[in-house]
Amino acid sequence: MNKKQGPVSKLHRRDFIMVALKGTLGLSSTLGLIGLIRFLGYQSDPAPQTEFELGPASNFPPGSRTPVPEAQAVLYHMPAGFIALSLVCPHLGCVINSVEQGYACPCHGSRFDAQGQVLNGPAREPMRVLRVEQTPGGQLILYTG
Amino acid sequence: MQTIRLFLASLLLCLSLLGAAWLQSRQPRPVSLLPTLTGQVEYCLTCHADLPEISPSHPVETFGCVLCHGGERLALDADLAHSTMRGGRNPSEFAVVEASCGSGDCHSGTAQDQRDHIQRAVTSVQGTYAGAIASIRFTYGAQSDQTARLGVYPVQDDHLTTATGLASLGTFDPSQESSPSVKAFADYCLDCHLSAEPLPGAQYARLTGCAACHTPTANTDLDQPVHHLTTAIPYTQCNTCHNRGNYDLRQMQFHPRTDQPVDRLHDYYQPIAQFVRCEWTLDCVDCHTRFEAMGDGDIHSNKKEIQYIQCRTCHGTLDELPLTRTIAGQDDLALRMAFLNPVIDLKVGDTVLVTEQGEPLWNTRQLADGAFELFGKATGQRFTFRPVMGTACEQKLDQQESRDCHECHSVKR
Numbered sequence: 428m429n430k431k432q433g434p435v436s437k438l439h440r441r442d443f444i445m446v447a448l449k450g451t452l453g454l455s456s457t458l459g460l461i462g463l464i465r466f467l468g469y470q471s472d473p474a475p476q477t478e479f480e481l482g483p484a485s486n487f488p489p490g491s492r493t494p495v496p497e498a499q500a501v502l503y504h505m506p507a508g509f510i511a512l513s514l515v516c517p518h519l520g521c522v523i524n525s526v527e528q529g530y531a532c533p534c535h536g537s538r539f540d541a542q543g544q545v546l547n548g549p550a551r552e553p554m555r556v557l558r559v560e561q562t563p564g565g566q567l568i569l570y571t572g
Numbered sequence: 573m574q575t576i577r578l579f580l581a582s583l584l585l586c587l588s589l590l591g592a593a594w595l596q597s598r599q600p601r602p603v604s605l606l607p608t609l610t611g612q613v614e615y616c617l618t619c620h621a622d623l624p625e626i627s628p629s630h631p632v633e634t635f636g637c638v639l640c641h642g643g644e645r646l647a648l649d650a651d652l653a654h655s656t657m658r659g660g661r662n663p664s665e666f667a668v669v670e671a672s673c674g675s676g677d678c679h680s681g682t683a684q685d686q687r688d689h690i691q692r693a694v695t696s697v698q699g700t701y702a703g704a705i706a707s708i709r710f711t712y713g714a715q716s717d718q719t720a721r722l723g724v725y726p727v728q729d730d731h732l733t734t735a736t737g738l739a740s741l742g743t744f745d746p747s748q749e750s751s752p753s754v755k756a757f758a759d760y761c762l763d764c765h766l767s768a769e770p771l772p773g774a775q776y777a778r779l780t781g782c783a784a785c786h787t788p789t790a791n792t793d794l795d796q797p798v799h800h801l802t803t804a805i806p807y808t809q810c811n812t813c814h815n816r817g818n819y820d821l822r823q824m825q826f827h828p829r830t831d832q833p834v835d836r837l838h839d840y841y842q843p844i845a846q847f848v849r850c851e852w853t854l855d856c857v858d859c860h861t862r863f864e865a866m867g868d869g870d871i872h873s874n875k876k877e878i879q880y881i882q883c884r885t886c887h888g889t890l891d892e893l894p895l896t897r898t899i900a901g902q903d904d905l906a907l908r909m910a911f912l913n914p915v916i917d918l919k920v921g922d923t924v925l926v927t928e929q930g931e932p933l934w935n936t937r938q939l940a941d942g943a944f945e946l947f948g949k950a951t952g953q954r955f956t957f958r959p960v961m962g963t964a965c966e967q968k969l970d971q972q973e974s975r976d977c978h979e980c981h982s983v984k985r
Binding site: 441444445447448451452454455458459461462472475515519520521522533534535536538546547548549 | 579590
C-alpha cells in the first residue's frame with residue numbers, strides 16, 4: 428500500500444547554524460543590553476539628608492519646643508529666635524530622649540539640661556547646636572550637616 | 573567552518589551572560605544601614621536582620637555591625653563579607669579586643685575616665701592565669717618564690733597603682749620548662765583562663781575574652797550563635813570555670829564533679845568549703861566587684877591580692893559599721909552602673925556600701941532604720957540585712973575575717 432507523504436521542508440545544516448547563530452547573538456545582545464541598562468541606571472544609596480524644611484515659622488509659637496524626629500533634633504523658639512539641638516548624643520551617637528528636665532541618653536546614661544549642657548557623663552560635650560534659617564518667605568530650614 | 577566557530581563563540585557568550593544573570597538573580601536585595609557612629613553604609617542586615625539587639629548600650633542604629641565585628645561592610649557574598657571579621661563570631665577575644673571593643677575609645681582608655689576595661693581584663697589574673705602558673709612553677713622548683721613572672725600571654729603595666737602590682741609578665745612557654753610536672757600542667761590544666769577554649773560539655777559552655785563572662789552561655793549549645801552582652805551575670809556563668817571540679821596536682825589531671833546538684837546550695841562545689849546563706853542565695857557578682865572580677869589594672873601574682881570582699885564589707889564588725897558613701901552627684905559611678913543594669917532605682921542622696929578600695933556596691937542602699945537592702949544583679953531579687961554592730965554576735969574583736977564568720981553561720985550541706 429502506497430503511503431501518501433506530504434511535502435517536507437528541508438532545513439539545510441548551514442541554514443540551521445545560521446538561524447542558531449542569529450538566535451544566540453540576539454539573545455546575547457538582549458542580555459548585554461539589559462545588563463548595560465541596569466549598570467548605567469544603578470543608583471547608590473542616597474547621602475543622608477542634611478536639610479529639612481520645617482514649614483512656616485508661624486507654626487512654631489514663641490516658647491515652643493518642637494521635636495523634629497526626621498532630623499533627630501528639637502527646635503526651640505526662643506526670645507532671641509529659633510535654635511535647634513541635635514538629639515544625637517555627643518558621646519557615641521545614640522539618639523537622646525527628651526525627659527522631664529532636659530534630655531537623657533538611653534544607651535550610656537548621659538544627661539543634659541534643657542539647654543543641652545552636660546549634667547552627667549559619660550558625654551563630655553554639650554548637645555550640638557544646629558543651624559536654623561528662615562527664608563524670605565517665612566519658611567524654616569534646619570541644617571544637620 | 574567559520575560559521576560554526578562563530579556560532580560556538582556566540583553560544584558561549586550567551587551561556588556566560590545567562591550564568592551571570594542567574595548569579596545576579598540569586599544575590600539578595602541589600603538592606604542598608606547607616607550607623608550614626610561610623611557614617612558608613614553597611615549591608616550586614618541583609619542577612620542578619622533577625623539578630624536581637626546585643627544590649628541596650630549598643631544599639632545597631634548607632635554602632636552598626638562592622639565597628640565591633642569587622643568584616644566587609646558592602647559585600648553581599650557571605651564568605652567575602654565574613655572574610656575579615658575580627659575573632660570570628662566573638663570580637664571580644666583578647667587577641668582582637670583592642671580593635672573591636674576598644675575602638676573609638678569605647679572600652680579602652682585611662683583609669684581616670686573609667687575607660688580602661690580592656691587593660692584591666694587583659695592584665696587580670698583570670699586573663700593571664702599568672703597566679704596558677706607562678707604557684708605551679710614555685711611548687712615544682714622552677715622559680716624561687718610565688719611572685720608571678722609569666723602569663724599565658726605577655727603583658728605590661730606602665731602605671732602601677734597598688735603595692736602588689738608588677739611591671740610586666742613574660743610568656744609562659746612550656747618548651748622552656750625542665751620540670752615534667754610543669755609541662756604536664758601546661759598540657760592539661762590551662763583550660764580556664766579567659767582566652768582558653770572551654771572543655772567539651774554544656775556545663776562548661778562559655779565564650780572567650782570579655783564574652784566569657786558578659787555573654788551568658790552556661791548550659792547552652794555553643795554552636796548556636798548568641799548575640800547578648802550584659803552586666804547581669806548569673807552564677808551559672810561563673811560556674812563554667814569555677815566550682816566545676818578539682819585539679820589533681822600530683823597527676824596533673826582535672827577531675828570534673830560527678831554529682832548532680834538538685835538545688836542552688838549544692839550547685840556550689842567545693843567539698844570542704846563552708847558557705848553562709850548569702851554565698852549561695854546571691855549571685856557571685858552581687859558581692860564581688862568589678863576590680864575583683866576584671867582586675868584593677870595592675871598585674872598581680874595571685875587571686876588573694878585582688879579578691880578582698882569579706883563579710884564585713886557589707887555587715888561591718890562588732891565595733892565598726894560597714895563603709896558607706898552618699899551619692900553626691902549625677903556623675904557618681906554607682907549611678908552609672910545602676911543605669912546599665914537597673915535592678916535598683918538609685919538616686920542622688922542615696923547611701924550605698926563601698927569597699928575598702930572605694931568601689932561602690934551600687935546594688936545596695938542604706939534604709940532609714942540603718943539596715944541595708946541589696947538587689948540581685950541577675951535576679952532583681954531584694955534582700956535586706958543589718959550591720960553586726962549592736963547584735964548578739966559574740967565574735968572576738970580580733971577575729972573578723974570571713975572564715976571566722978563561717979564558724980557560726982555556715983549552713984549544713
